[in-house]
Amino acid sequence: MAARRTATLLLNSQARFVPAVSASLNAQPVRQTRTLFDSLLSSTLGTCSLRSMVHTKVLPYSAATVFKAVSDVAGYPTFLPYTISSNVTSRDAAGYPTRASLKVGYATLGIEEDWESIVRCDPAQGIIEARSSERHSNGLFETLSTKWLIAPSKTAVDSTAVRLNVNVKFRNPLYDQMFAQVESKVASTMVSAFEKRVEELHQKQKMRPERMAESSKDGRDQLQQTCICDHKSLRR
Numbered sequence: 326m327a328a329r330r331t332a333t334l335l336l337n338s339q340a341r342f343v344p345a346v347s348a349s350l351n352a353q354p355v356r357q358t359r360t361l362f363d364s365l366l367s368s369t370l371g372t373c374s375l376r377s378m379v380h381t382k383v384l385p386y387s388a389a390t391v392f393k394a395v396s397d398v399a400g401y402p403t404f405l406p407y408t409i410s411s412n413v414t415s416r417d418a419a420g421y422p423t424r425a426s427l428k429v430g431y432a433t434l435g436i437e438e439d440w441e442s443i444v445r446c447d448p449a450q451g452i453i454e455a456r457s458s459e460r461h462s463n464g465l466f467e468t469l470s471t472k473w474l475i476a477p478s479k480t481a482v483d484s485t486a487v488r489l490n491v492n493v494k495f496r497n498p499l500y501d502q503m504f505a506q507v508e509s510k511v512a513s514t515m516v517s518a519f520e521k522r523v524e525e526l527h528q529k530q531k532m533r534p535e536r537m538a539e540s541s542k543d544g545r546d547q548l549q550q551t552c553i554c555d556h557k558s559l560r561r
Contacts, residue, residue: 373501375468378491382510383478386523388451388485394522395453395473396446398422404522405482407431421446425455429469431507432532436500438465451475468494471515489516 385392399422401408407429415424422444430437441458456470470492478484491512495501 328537348539356465373467373495373498374502375492375494376508378493378508378512379488381486381488381515382516383481384485384487384520384523385481385483386407386485386527387483388477390526391485391487391523392446392448393476393524394519394526395475396421396448398425398444400453400522401427405518409437417446418547419446419448421448424458430485431504433507435448436465436503440464440466440469442469456473465496465500466493468492471543487519491515 347506365479376425393480399411399413409425409428409430411424411425413422417423425442425444427440427442428437429440442455443458444453444455446453451474452468452472453475454472457466470490472490474486474488474490476486489512493504495504
């Protein structure tokens with residue numbers, strides 16, 4: 326009971342403390358206070374463990390369309406939960422991102438963090454993975470990585486099997502316990518968001534040939550009308 330009351334007091338104190346950290350992240354006194362606070366939390370709540378989440382699903386779309394959606398790191402903020410902003414800072418010869426700076430967070434829990442990530446996109450193997458960059462070694466996450474495995478489904482025609490692995494380890498045991506409340510939903514929520522994005526891309530791809538066909542038909546109709554007018558002019 327005493328440990329529970331202590332944890333509750335720490336939760337309330339941390340809730341007031343987080344805005345101060347966000348507003349003055351570069352101030353030396355805040356870093357010292359945060360270190361002391363984290364040490365106190367560790368002794369009360371225990372250490373953080375690596376949390377691994379996996380979600381698999383078969384999507385009724387081509388592997389190429391799914392890969393295109395997942396590899397569009399710059400577009401994540403427009404459809405992906407927990408992603409506030411994204412800036413691709415480096416790309417490979419094929420145009421796929423190799424480094425990116427993302428701001429990730431969970432608004433309900435008051436968690437927000439800049440995440441420097443190293444990205445690898447391998448279309449031949451159907452792999453897209455991102456892991457923490459060593460440049461940001463003192464952030465909220467000790468470890469944060471995602472790995473997508475994308476391949477044509479062996480059981481469903483014209484479908485793609487998707488597997489998402491998410492690994493996260495917090496430095497702060499308070500955030501670790503808060504995250505535990507939503508851990509089971511994180512990977513599935515991400516996959517659902519990408520599924521909606523893939524559907525959007527799929528619909529755009531379907532509309533493109535239809536628009537080209539309509540444009541071609543309009544061109545033929547216009548040409549036919551021109552020929553009719555010219556023929557009438559010659560008869561006169």
